[in-house]
Amino acid sequence: MVPPSEVTQLLIDWREGDDEALGRLMPLVYTQLQQLAHARLRDEQADHTLNATALVHEVYLKLINAEQVQIEGRVHFLVMASRMMRNILVDYGRKKRAGKRGGGHQKVDFNEDLLAKADLSVEEILDLDDALTRLAQIDPRQSQILEHRYFGGLTAEESATALGVSRATIQREVRKARAWLSLQWSS
Secondary structure, rough: OOOOHHHHHHHHHHHOHHHHHHHHHHHHHHHHHHHHHHHOOOOOOOOOOOOOHHHHHHHHHHHHHOOOOOOOHHHHHHHHHHHHHHHHHHHHHHHHHOHHHHHOOOOOOOOOOOHHHHOOOHHHHHHHHHHHHHHHHOOHHHHHHHHHHHHEEEEOHHHHHOOOHHHHHHHHHHHHHHHHHHHHHHH
């Protein structure tokens, strides 16, 4: 594993305008991003055009086209990459759904294990995204924490670091967010 300080230094260099720093950074974090993307796509159909490699490459393209990137360190980078993966997966899901049955929407009921699954279907990803968007209007931090956990695979400790709160706060916020999601999806 690459020392976090090396990743952090490359992120600082990139933030300060060294365009080549991202090129040196990606090989260091590529395996971790690839594993995350693979976990997110595990349950998708084998013949679709979006695979783990394509998802990581989409994130890379978004990163090199990003202007004024403000990344503080490794955890913050993973948070940003997870948000990008979420957006890519949601966009892909919306396009796929729009092509089926005239774009109809199928309601998926919430179950407690949904957030622990790494193999959500397109409909579940879209429903989760809709729910996280609604939750962000009520409690942005809870929405961010769930985004970190599902789309970024961040641990409670990493989310705590990224948000500047304690691990206990993260655990408490996850419980509240899951309760809110359960109420929203059961109605």
